[in-house]
Amino acid sequence: MTDERKTNSFQIVGKNAALVDAWKKVTGEGLYTDDFRIAGLLTGKIVRSTRAHARIVKVDTSRALAMEGVRAVVTGLDPGAGVKFGVLPISKDETALAVDRVKYVGDCVAAVAADDEETATAAAESIEVEYEDLEPCLDPRKALQPQSVPLQTKSPDGTNLHKAVDQAFGDVEAAFQASAAVSGGRYEFAPVTHAFTEPHCVIAHFEPDGRLVVISAQQVPHYLHRAMAEVMQMPMHRIRIVRPMVGGGFGGKSDPFPHEMVAALLARRAGRPVKINFDREDVFLTNHGRHPTQYDIRIGMASDGAITGLDAKALIDGGAWGSFGVVTTYYNGVLSQGPYKIPNFRYSGRRVYTNKPPSGAMRGHGSVNARFAIESELDRLCEQLGLDPFDVRKKNALAPNSTTVNQFRITSTGLVECLDRTRAASQWDRKFRRMPYGRGIGLGCGFYISGSALPIHFDFHPDPKYGQIPQSTVHVKIDLDAGVTVHSLAADTGQGSDTMLAQCVAEPLGIPLSRVRVRTEDTDLAPIDLGSYSSRVTFMAGNAARNAAIAALEKLQIAAARLTGRPAQSFIARDEKLIDVTDPAVAVSFDAAVREAMRGTGALQATGSYQSPRLGGSFKGANAGLSPSYSFQAFVAEVEVDPETGAVRVTDVWAAHDCGRALNPVVVQGQIEGSVHMGLGQALSEDMRYLKGQVLNANLLDYKVFTSVDTPRIHSIVVESIDPEGPFGAKECGEGALAPVIPAVANAIYDAVGVRLTSVPMTAEKILAGIRKVGRGAKPKLPAGAAR
Template sequence: MTRYQSTVGSRFPLIDSMEKTSGQGIYIEDMKFPGMLYARLVRSTETYAQVEEVDFSAAQEVEGYVDSLAPGEPGTGNTFGVLPISEDETPLPAPNALYSGAIVAAVACESEVGAREAALRVQMRTKKLPAVLRPKDALKETDQPIHSNTIGGTNLHKAVDQEFGDVDGAFEQADVVTGGEYVFDGINHGFTEPIGCIAVPEPNGRMSLYSATQVPHYLHRALAKVLEMPMHRIRVYKPLVGGGFGGKSDPFPHEMVAALLARKTGRPVKLIFDRDEVFLNNHGRHPTEYKIRVAADREGRLLGLDAHSRIDGGAWGSFGVVTTYYNGVLSQGPYRLPSFRYSGRRVYTNKPASGAMRGHGAVNARYALETALDEMAEKLQVDPFDLRAQNALPANTTTLNHLRITSTGFLECLERVRERSGWNEKFRKMPYGRGIGLGCGFYISGSALPIHRTRTPQSTVHIKIDVDGGVTIHSLAADIGQGSDTMLAQCVAEAMGVRIDRCRVLAKDTDTAPIDLGSYSSRVTFMAGNAALRAGEAIFRKLQRACARLTGKSAEGFVKGADETYLHLDDPGVVVPYMDALREALADNGALIAKGAYIAPKLGGAFKGSGAGLSPSYSYQAFVAEVEVDPETGFTRVDKIWAAHDCGKALNRLAVEGQLEGSVHMGMGQALTEQMVYLNNGQLRNASFLDYKIPSPVDTPEIEAIVVESNDPEGPLGAKECGEGALAPIIPAIGNAIYDAVGVRLHEVPMTPERVLKALEQKRKAEEKARAHS
């Protein structure tokens, strides 16, 4: 009896790899419709202003000009947002343009060239308003807040205060306290494909929107609200998406503008951003001021954590309420903490909005914590690995804030990366200018709570089997390049016992796909994967019954065999080919269909904010970076990264390794070069790939991806996330390696050459002062 050979853990290309690498894939830029117009946006040049009038008269003289959209027109002032708790965005100003680069109006023309010219000719009359650009100023009282939903007569958007255990007592009893204040610049996602969409009005009065989005379902809801149409009259279609990293996980004003223009003109409207507009749209990682203290006894046992964050949300709410919580709650792993206190403040400012970015809410806080732990290890004179291992959260436990820990491979991550990096032979033993550092991490496998209150599943998958044995998988889980379509196909193929090339995934269209909440918070593998597995298992049970009718054997005795066959456990000689079982099943049903759904288990405590950070499972990481620092220039070169990540189970090892390598590359950018730079008047100075310094392939070091498998008991085939958690550890690993190399700790990120030189100069002066007083 030859049983089914599982593909789990093997290495194979993504099912859409040929489509993409051959240039045959269809992205939003490739799409055209009959009679299509081209739209361009008119943007504010003022930091903060009330829009009093928009004059299109000069634009109307451009050849091919068709129509325009201005503030005050129907729908342009309707509010929306990704979080129901802070729906504060509008398609156009109502009446204020909140930052330099904010959308003010739009024009539609027969050609893209004409649209660009028309947009340049639009004139506007505005009244300047007092701008708020610094978070500390946003906390001051004002009679002109940026939004009406602010707190306490200030521009405070969200305040979070949590405390568990006796924090003050922990610091009173502590033998060692470390920490400090850290400043993190804002970061943009840097995805390759610019933002864009096409709105198509249908003859029957429906509206279709084609958009490069991570969240078709949330976009669907927002369009219904803005257009004041029922959702069944709106269709959202997601073509191939050229990267997102969180930057396409909100419904955006430009999508609403395109739909409103299409409805007004009765023609399709295409709107594609230039690169500078992508930066102005932003919704990237929040600029953050973070203060942290960590307490421990002389044996190295952690006693408490006290953290405070002040984060710059920019002009809109976006995911900011969640970010404010995540800056604190996700610091409660992967270590045991007897006490914990966190206060977070997110403010509105007159700058492009901040939102969700890969590793949402955990990255900046992780740098502060991991740096403080390295300082603690030095004070205690213990190895940084030993300190972390001593305080590791065990499996099957619960944190202070009621995060449920099931599987954990954290200790194995530490062991594997310590050995592979040659840590014991290098740490504190390398020549001046060369160093090695450790950083660890902890991240969610999807949020246990949906954004909108609902009783419906968070992920649903439908399957239809064709008469020739082909398997069509319907889902709304958004593949944005991470390989979720391949994961869905693999889960269904595994459950049914068929080849993966029989499966095709249609995860594009709200008209045909069941609800899935989208691609964010590393939720797709765990949640959509479980739904796909259950749908596949439902089909398999129908095939078992078909096999029973063909052979007279018990249905439950049939198992998956090799070469797409089904074998009976009690009689190895009974073999039913997949196609025979399918024909029998179809004869009874006319069509073979099934559904699978996933709802996260009920988790959490009974306190305010208890839902933040809840997840059915968590991933764990331990990274080591080896660097070389030039003390004359401050330039840091990363020579090699060892990246150990607990992904539960590597369904496709090639895809997992790719995610780890991508996370390292992106984390290196935040660590060393990437920052959004603003002038004193709030204008973004470096809104291009020439000026915004993303590491190139030349800058990328050798990366050794180390896959650790803890086999999560609730994950699909044992899997959990691997797309976001792996970004956070690389930044503190590099920072701690810089300290090992030249003896300075950086409290500003990115750790640019200028900042390294400044730290070295401060160290030199401090040493001279100490010598003078000795």
């Protein structure tokens, strides 16, 4: 094959395409988990802990068991209910139900399955749990001290420390000594959560032959498959995971969850299918949202604007369980290595357990909080040194084909183009420091992985001493109807990955999307894929799909050669034909090629896979943050601040994102726009509030997701750096676009009213207090050196 990444003569790739399942969504015919209708289906309800930290003395289920219509009751003593699981094999600390101790208000203690919701609710409420209260640990700072009863038994020194990461490259202190300016501060982050519109839902069902079928709103069916096998003590081949349409995930459906295990335990006990459909409150209590964090940072800068060093320290509040927390602890540091050259770097991260709903992975996992701190401090340094924020970021931008100090391999980068285009589109030079008091404009940049190069299970590790199973495998099947079926376990959660797979298969085969059907919902049908998280799907599953299509094409080329007597390699696939490039008059229809290829063999099968190259250094933690490619962003936000109320209205966001190649531009724009919306929530309005460890606003009225009238005009700018290894040059676009909007808004608020906020959400109250402190009318001045 020629390297088609460099060409622009695509027929499918790069063209706007409606999602292949869009019609199901607009007609309401798509089935989400709660839409399945199964005979004999029972309703499951979970009994949740009312205590933040307590020993379970007794769980009295007798009243529930005696109720008419109750079919099963399970507690932590049920077989399997106490088996430890967790998304990361190195930090399995969850159980389906609390065995002897509850760890947060909302922890799962028992569960019932009943004929209907009314009975199930009454039965769950009838279960009496006797507790012996223990001292809860709610403050992450106190979690670092020895505890009377540590949350997890493995905690070192009796503290609630979960993970410590310390990394240093170069000499930060010496670099700071030699810097023209060093700026730093403490940044604080309230907990935020995914707030997808579809609450978690699961159906578990034992088929008559004893096989377990689990239908669940999941981003990573494979991890659920593994965890379910361990908890239910069944071999994986006796379990089938079905992932129907998913109403948004954003990281919040990427762990294997206790409620999924509970549904299976109930189904086993009841001998009937059981559904657990969450109320909105359950969703908040399950959480796994972005970690509340305290982030201390210092950045040094030379007088010419070159970054000399970065020193960061993170205290990360993990809540009751590990989840993805080990990764979070690394990412808070290592993902600060981009998008700028940072010659000296030091990071110290501590993730602690507290008696709160667990934190986990959320869109932009691990990079978002650090970005707010870094981009804010860069603006401070620019101001101190009289430099222009755009120029400084451009000067420091990581170069293509370079290596960071912690040995990330940088291949493609469109950061400079992102900067140039947002600067122009936002009319920055006319606005920055030049608008009337109360109006401001600000810049923020970003950087994110296109999937993690190193998988979390050794089975998929590329080193020969481990499994070397590719992270993504795609099967393509072409049968007599000459339709192309794509099998993959990449989970479409609304981001459009099914459509992406269809495009990556259709392009090499020269066929329209209407010939392609994508089947990704079933572990029985699909080869393993590590699912939809860490923004990996386009890069990894996309490459696997493309490789599978190319393998299928080879068979069709041979068939075309047989039919025409021309050499196989002279055929290209285009317009539903295999065409001889040396003589375009010689062509075989796709259908004819398929029939010929099936001669003596039957349906065509082809496999493609993706395995990340071996990357990175050999120091401890070198694997964290490695990715075959990185995305880059530059965003500008324009705001109006009401100086009397402190209220901020973001009027416009110009969001330039380098996605390598936009396989489906309208979808890329959608990802950027959605990321901006979600980032604005963390910036301005969203905040999981707690009262003695109990979530105070576990509903969509009090947890403030922006409505249409709160959301600014979003101008997405798609930058295409054409990645050398991405499928058709593509890389991620689903996560990196969240982080930059937060510092962009913060820097814009500073431009508007001279108030520099260091904690999110940046509420009206904080801004008003800031205005009072700096004085009204304190509009920052344009630095002399930055005038254009």
